[in-house]
Amino acid sequence: MINILEFFSLDTLDTRLTNNNNKNQLKSSSTPRWNTIEFKFYYLIFIIVVPLMFKTAMDASNETNPNYPRFQHLLSNGWLFGRKVDNSDSQYSFFRNNFKMLIILLISHTSIRKLTTNIFTKRTYFDFIFGIIFLFAIHGVNCIKLSIHLIINYAIGRITNYKIAIWLTWIYGISTLFLNDWYGNFSLGFLDNSFKGIIIRWDVFYNFTLLRMISFNLDYIERKRNLENMDKVESLIDLSDRERLIAPxxxxxxxIFNYISYLFYVPLFIAGPIITFNDYIYQSNYQQCKTVTNYNRIFIYFLRFLFCILTMEFILHYMYVVAVSKTKAWNNDTPFQISMLGMFNLNIIWLKLLIPWRLFRLWSLIDGIDPPENMIRCMDNNYSALAFWRAWHRSFNRWVIRYIYIPMGGSGTGKTRLLNSLLVFSFVAIWHDIELKLLMWGWLIVIFLIPELSAKLYFKKFEKDWWFRYVCGLGAVINIWMMMIANLIGFCLGTDGILILLNDLFKTMQGFQFLIISSGCLFVASQVMFELRENERRKGIDVRC
Known part of the structure; x- marks a missing residue:
């Protein structure tokens, strides 16, 4: 029987999160607060408020709402209790509509791998062959367009001058994002009438391929420099997760053979999680991680994945918030209703990314490669902008830290940290899409980091005082509001919806009352989140998010 707390624990997701070598040093000696009168009051608030949030989101987006006729056309026939389903999000509907095909591909790929184990002396041989076949199946002759980028990037990495090679890798890599956006559909002449694969838009998955292209070049340049500097050849046995990133x-x-095998590794090709070239080659040809041989752990991970799918299906069948957002059908809705439309929209964004990532990671684990877990916190279990981005798309976050943040100087001074964060989020925004709205979103995130960083520096000296936790709670409330506003602008309500919400919050009595009450609820939630983190530290776990 699986313990419910263990089922939702960090350790179930990824052993990287809990395998700390210095657990004793990390352990907190604080006394648990779960049975105090204060927290019993918080439980009462949760029992009342959380169901009310669900009900409000349903009232604002269901057939009983006067705005229903405006978004009704975006709904499809569902399978849960005769309900319609909101399958109007194009990104998730692509995954949802092709889910059966992905499962068949997963079973076929892993089965063929098992059957051919004795034929291929190295795992990468199989990955190379299957990867090329898979690439042609999904992109057809458009593979030629992708291949042009791959060859140019490989040639850049071979430039003798390290600095020039690194700069050109970045310049060309970022330029390809713009080139593909502007000219990605250029003609191939007589080949245009040939087979173009299951997915004609070859550039859809290119952004993830680009991360792997850059990883290969920078890992190669780093290794070549270490060799020329007479770096000692170390053992390749029992390397930790961090050591694999710079595996000797x-x-x-x-x-170029391993380059192609890595870029087109089928389980992670479509959307990641991102694994560095060094890590991929180490796990493929030298030593596999213990996680991939622990079938009980993989099965529990599968159950977590299944739970997330059913949660998503429930929301899509009972809260049509994506359709409402697309049609801006929130006329005469209360501030509470608009905020819940936005909040559950953000939850759907979180789930629509989490579910494919967990499927692809599950596929990779079954196949024998252990990439990092991308989503380690529920979207609603966040109070810090800094910590939020450490937990959201974690493999990409680790990639950014390794290849951008640390080479540019890391945290350093406060000024350096902000400049590096601005650079990082600018790249992240451009990488997501060539759109001014997302660039503005990236810069807003950095601006919203300033109060948090400043407050941390000033209040750190008071962390032993009894009132420190409550001041942090107030800071958390402000942080949550700022994160919600930035993400609602970038991904849900847009500027129109957010201006209506802000106008109602500050210019109407009903809105102002909601602002005060909701801020109080966020304060309660932040105290519970603090205690959850503290409970992890008592076990020697600190994932800094």
Missing amino acids: LPIEEYS
């Missing part, structure tokens, strides 16, 4: 692989491993 033989220089011969950085071949």
Whole structure:
């Protein structure tokens, strides 16, 4: 029987999160607060408020709402209790509509791998062959367009001058994002009438391929520099997760053959999670992680994945918030209703990314490769902008830290930290899409980091005082509001919806009352979140998010 707390624990998701070498040093000696009168009051608030949030989101988006006729056409026939389903999000509907095909591909790929184990002396041989076949199946002759980028990037990495190679890798990589957006559909002449694959838009998955292209070049350049500096050849046995990032692989491993195998590794090709070239080659050809041989752990991970799918299906069948957002059908809704439309929209965004990522990671685990878990916190279990981005798309976050943030100087001074964060979020925004709205979103995130960083520096000296936790709670409330506003502008309500919400919050009595009450609820939630983190530290776990 699976313990419910263990089922939802960090350890179930990824052993990287809980395998700390210095657990004793990390352990907190604080006394648990779960049975105090204060927290019993918080439980009462949760029992009342959380069901009310669900009900309000349903009232604002269901057939009983006067705005229903405006978004009714976006709904489809569902399978839960005769309900309609909101399958209007194009990104998730693509995954949802092709889910059966992905499962068939997963079973076929892993089965063929098992059957051919004795034929291929190295795992990468199989990945190379299957990857090329898979790529042609989904992109057809458009593989030629993708191949042009791959060859140019590989050639750049071979430039003798390290600095020039690094700069050109970045310049060309970022330029391709713009080139694909502007000219990605250029003609191939007589080949245009040939087979273009299951997915004609070859550039849809290119952004993830780009991360792997850059990883290969930078890992190769780093290894070549270490060899020329007479770096000692270390053992390739029992390397930790962090050590695999800079694994002292033989220089011969950085071949075009392994380059192609890595770029087109099928389980992670479509959307990741991102694994660095060094880590992929180490796990493929040297030593597999213990996680991929622990079938009980993989099965529990599968159950977590199944739970997330059913949660998403429930929301899509009972809260048509995506359709409301697309049609801006929130006329005469209360501030509470508009805010819940936005909040559950953000939850759907979180789930629509989490579910494919967990499927692809599950596929990779079954296949014998352990990539990082991308989503380690529920979207609603966040109170810090800094911590939020450490937990959201974690493999991409680790990639950014390794290849951008640390090379640019890391946290350093406060000024350096902000400049580096601005650079990071600018790249993240451009990488997501060539759109001014997302660039503005990236800059807003950095601006919203300033109060948090400033408050941390000033209040750190008071962390032993009894009132420190409550001041942090007030800061958390402000943080949550700012994060919600930034993400609602970028991904849900847009500027029109957010201006209506802000106008209602500050210019109407009903809105102002909601602002005060909701801020009080966020304060309660922040105290529970603090205690959840503290409970992890008592076990020697600190994931800094």
